[in-house]
Amino acid sequence: xxxxxxxxxxxxxxxxxxxxxxxxxxxxxxxxxxxxxxxxxxxxxxxxxxxxxxxxxxxxxxxxxxxxxxxxxxxxxxxxxxxxxxxxxxxxxxxxxxxxxxxxxxxxxxxxxxxxxxxxxxxxxxxxxxxxxxxxxxxxxxxxxxxxxxxxxxxxxxxxxxxxxxxxxxxxxxxxxxxxxxxxxxxxxxxxxxxxxxxxxxxxxxxxxxxxxxxxxxxxxxxxxxxxxxxxxxxxxxxxxxxxxxxxxxxxxxxxxxxxxxxxxxxxxxxx
Amino acid sequence: xxxxxxxxxxxxxxxxxxxxxxxxxxxxxxxxxxxxxxxxxxxxxxxxxxxxxxxxxxxxxxxxxxxxxxxxxxxxxxxxxxxxxxxxxxxxxxxxxxxxxxxxxxxxxxxxxxxxxxxxxxxxxxxxxxxxxxxxxxxxxxxxxxxxxxxxxxxxxxxxxxxxxxxxxxxxxxxxxxxxxxxxxxxxxxxxxxxxxxxxxxxxxxxxxxxxxxxxxxxxxxxxxxxxxxxxxxxxxxxxxxxxxxxxxxxxxxxxxxxxxxxxxxxxxxxxxxxxxxxxxxxxxxxxxxxxxxxxxxxxxxxxxxxxxxxxxxxxxxxxxxxxxxxxxxxxxxxxxxxxxxxxxxxxxxxxxxxxxxxxxxxxxxxxxxxxxxxxxxxxxxxxxxxxxxxxxxxxxxxxxxxxxxxxxxxxxxxxxxxxxxxxxxxxxxxxxxxxxxxxxxxxxxxxxxxxxxxxxxxxxxxxxxxxxxxxxxxxxxxxxxxxxxxxxxxxxxxxxxxxxxxxxxxxxxxxxxxxxxxxxxxxxxxxx
Numbered sequence: 001x002x003x004x005x006x007x008x009x010x011x012x013x014x015x016x017x018x019x020x021x022x023x024x025x026x027x028x029x030x031x032x033x034x035x036x037x038x039x040x041x042x043x044x045x046x047x048x049x050x051x052x053x054x055x056x057x058x059x060x061x062x063x064x065x066x067x068x069x070x071x072x073x074x075x076x077x078x079x080x081x082x083x084x085x086x087x088x089x090x091x092x093x094x095x096x097x098x099x100x101x102x103x104x105x106x107x108x109x110x111x112x113x114x115x116x117x118x119x120x121x122x123x124x125x126x127x128x129x130x131x132x133x134x135x136x137x138x139x140x141x142x143x144x145x146x147x148x149x150x151x152x153x154x155x156x157x158x159x160x161x162x163x164x165x166x167x168x169x170x171x172x173x174x175x176x177x178x179x180x181x182x183x184x185x186x187x188x189x190x191x192x193x194x195x196x197x198x199x200x201x202x203x204x205x206x207x208x209x210x211x212x213x214x215x216x217x218x219x220x221x222x223x224x225x226x227x228x229x230x231x232x233x234x235x236x237x238x239x240x241x242x243x244x245x246x247x248x249x250x251x252x253x254x255x256x257x258x259x260x261x262x263x264x265x266x267x268x269x270x271x272x
Numbered sequence: 273x274x275x276x277x278x279x280x281x282x283x284x285x286x287x288x289x290x291x292x293x294x295x296x297x298x299x300x301x302x303x304x305x306x307x308x309x310x311x312x313x314x315x316x317x318x319x320x321x322x323x324x325x326x327x328x329x330x331x332x333x334x335x336x337x338x339x340x341x342x343x344x345x346x347x348x349x350x351x352x353x354x355x356x357x358x359x360x361x362x363x364x365x366x367x368x369x370x371x372x373x374x375x376x377x378x379x380x381x382x383x384x385x386x387x388x389x390x391x392x393x394x395x396x397x398x399x400x401x402x403x404x405x406x407x408x409x410x411x412x413x414x415x416x417x418x419x420x421x422x423x424x425x426x427x428x429x430x431x432x433x434x435x436x437x438x439x440x441x442x443x444x445x446x447x448x449x450x451x452x453x454x455x456x457x458x459x460x461x462x463x464x465x466x467x468x469x470x471x472x473x474x475x476x477x478x479x480x481x482x483x484x485x486x487x488x489x490x491x492x493x494x495x496x497x498x499x500x501x502x503x504x505x506x507x508x509x510x511x512x513x514x515x516x517x518x519x520x521x522x523x524x525x526x527x528x529x530x531x532x533x534x535x536x537x538x539x540x541x542x543x544x545x546x547x548x549x550x551x552x553x554x555x556x557x558x559x560x561x562x563x564x565x566x567x568x569x570x571x572x573x574x575x576x577x578x579x580x581x582x583x584x585x586x587x588x589x590x591x592x593x594x595x596x597x598x599x600x601x602x603x604x605x606x607x608x609x610x611x612x613x614x615x616x617x618x619x620x621x622x623x624x625x626x627x628x629x630x631x632x633x634x635x636x637x638x639x640x641x642x643x644x645x646x647x648x649x650x651x652x653x654x655x656x657x658x659x660x661x662x663x664x665x666x667x668x669x670x671x672x673x674x675x676x677x678x679x680x681x682x683x684x685x686x687x688x689x690x691x692x693x694x695x696x697x698x699x700x701x702x703x704x705x706x707x708x709x710x711x712x713x714x715x716x717x718x719x720x721x722x723x724x725x726x727x728x729x730x731x732x733x734x735x736x737x738x739x740x741x742x743x744x745x746x747x748x749x750x751x752x753x754x755x756x757x758x759x760x761x762x763x764x765x766x767x768x769x770x771x772x773x774x775x776x777x778x779x780x781x782x783x784x785x786x787x788x789x790x791x792x793x794x795x796x797x798x799x800x801x
Contacts, residue, residue, distance in 0.1 A: 165640070166635060166637065166640040166641055167640055167641055167642055167643045167644065168643070169615075169635075170633070170635055170641040170642070170700075171643055171651070171654070173613060173615060173632075173633045174630075174632060174654065174655050174703060174704075175629075175630045175655070176654045176655060176657065176658075177657065177658055180654065180657065184643075184646060184650075184654075185643050185646070188645045188646075189643075189645060
């Protein structure tokens with residue numbers, strides 16, 4: 001299975017999901033320039049309903065909701081990608097070493113991985129952020145602390161599967177350098193499975209980060225954070241519905257896009 | 273090989289209505305949206321009691337024909353069929369699925385190529401053959417296929433049986449329905465030579481005794497001629513030759529038949545020159561030999577689980593020498609090769625190797641031996657890393673290796689999946705010789721592929737080892753291949769070398785009963801009919 005084949009096999013629905021992921025990423029990256037108003041400043045009367053000048057209305061102190069949601073998407077999507085990315089790198093390194101060497105190395109690394117896998121992730125994240133104090137970096141650190149273990153396990157299992165295949169034994173028997181063996185003859189075979197897991201995992205990170213900020217452990221008050229925005233305005237759901245509903249819908253949309261992309265990857269891999 | 277009985281009876285019944293009549297059959301299958309002709313105006317008939325061999329190289333359409341006769345062409349390939357296939361006067365082309373099912377249930381039965389995938393791993397043999405009611409009948413059939421203890425086999429699950437036993441079970445299963453036509457699709461390629469000979473004998477005996485007709489699909493002309501009354505040769509979807517075995521061997525009409533005959537090797541082939549598979553050939557040059565030992569095994573033993581797979585083996589190979597190790601599957605020859613390669617550590621004994629370049633191995637399945645996501649050029653070039661060569665030098669050596677194995681350079685960027693089996697074979701050899709080792713190890717490199725490819729492989733290995741001065745350890749179950757490739761032959765049985773010596777002398781005067789059996793199991797052309 002190669003990336004070339006993967007692209008060729010992707011149908012148009014799946015292609016759309018991939019485009020959507022790219023679009024959300026682009027939106028998140030360009031949010032500061034796309035936002036029509038400063039998300040932190042009072043720019044209009046409070047509680048304006050959605051209109052042509054303020055697409056998503058304004059909040060309780062007159063800040064532009066559209067700008068705040070855009071920045072919120074940035075503040076959720078990019079940290080989620082960072083958490084997944086770091087976890088993937090750390091996890092796949094540990095998994096590759098563990099699976100390639102086997103024996104006691106595998107034993108030690110996998111029991112360590114088990115330890116992190118069985119920790120109740122939300123509780124630990126809560127505890128860590130509560131200790132370090134709320135803030136974006138601390139939240140990310142708290143998540144990365146145990147998130148890698150999932151990738152280490154996937155990588156290790158894939159590596160064990162590949163190591164038993166005749167092509168790997170044949171490559172190993174030629175006597176080429178172990179680093180080359182691992183990077184070229186193992187890693188590309190692991191990547192598709194890792195990529196599928198990662199895209200489906202974005203949702204989990206987004207939801208946990210939203211949950212943390214919903215509980216007040218995310219970024220501090222003035223920052224535009226989707227979870228926090230939903231939480232703070234939940235009691236005005238009846239009077240000013242757009243305040244909690246629009247950020248919540250943005251979270252939902254992000255999760256949906258990531259999930260569809262994951263499904264697209266998975267279905268194109270299943271054909272192999 | 274024993275003369276078959278019933279030849280006269282069969283002549284008499286030729287006039288009777290054929291069991292299978294294929295008339296003007298054309299089949300087109302589509303792949304990736306492109307439709308292509310697989311069979312073109314194929315016509316032949318099989319009479320009751322008759323054994324017909326359907327012979328062709330891989331890709332000739334013989335398996336498609338076998339599937340068409342069962343009404344089992346893959347539906348995804350949107351088959352377009354024209355012409356007619358009649359089994360016992362029932363028309364298959366255009367028949368509805370229930371009718372086809374009825375035909376498959378009672379008229380046409382199949383012995384598949386891979387015996388393990390033809391059996392349900394979750395059911396005992398007796399249960400999947402017959403269910404409760406007909407168990408005694410099933411056991412009787414198992415006994416008739418030559419299974420010594422059919423009661424035990426009927427109670428066993430498939431994984432407890434040997435390859436030969438599984439194939440016999442499938443034959444018994446097929447015969448249980450007393451079909452009018454039995455189709456055997458390469459039923460012996462997965463078996464070693466001794467078992468192959470026994471299974472062929474079983475098939476022949478049952479066909480004669482039961483009066484079913486047998487359509488035997490194979491790429492191996494020698495197997496075909498030793499078994500069949502008539503041969504149908506297919507090439508590129510067309511019947512290029514059809515007729516009695518004797519006539520075809522005496523005067524092959526079609527170029528394809530001559531090619532198949534030329535690629536065929538047996539114990540009478542000339543071992544002083546390449547096989548004439550790719551045209552006439554000149555004698556091999558003498559190999560560069562010297563008395564230094566590139567491999568020396570002394571008292572090597574290995575136990576895997578509770579079984580001693582290699583027992584007290586002494587074996588040494590001199591520089592430039594070629595040694596073939598012959599034995600049945602399970603004789604320990606592959607383990608011996610792994611020990612020689614340094615992939616497996618022996619429990620006892622010493623292994624001494626000469627030379628800095630580690631011995632290279634050519635494995636049995638060339639496609640599985642290549643990493644599917646790396647281009648073949650990259651995989652061959654892998655071995656050139658760490659030698660202190662610059663890029664230009666590396667490119668040159670890579671090009672040389674490709675040229676030596678006869679692969680066009682344009683295939684360097686191709687992935688293994690884009691190559692044919694023959695090309696993968698050459699790529700695997702290119703990887704082995706791009707930095708020539710002192711010792712090349714080959715594990716059954718010619719047994720999982722069809723005859724013309726096997727002949728090409730043997731020729732190529734023979735040429736490369738002489739040109740590059742490599743010593744060769746060649747493991748095989750086929751003593752005919754061993755004789756062609758080896759200066760010396762060592763025969764292994766139950767983990768021990770029971771006999772060793774110069775190839776010709778050993779085959780001419782085998783000292784042990786086992787070697788005699790291996791020699792006798794090689795199918796030979798019955799030209800003197």
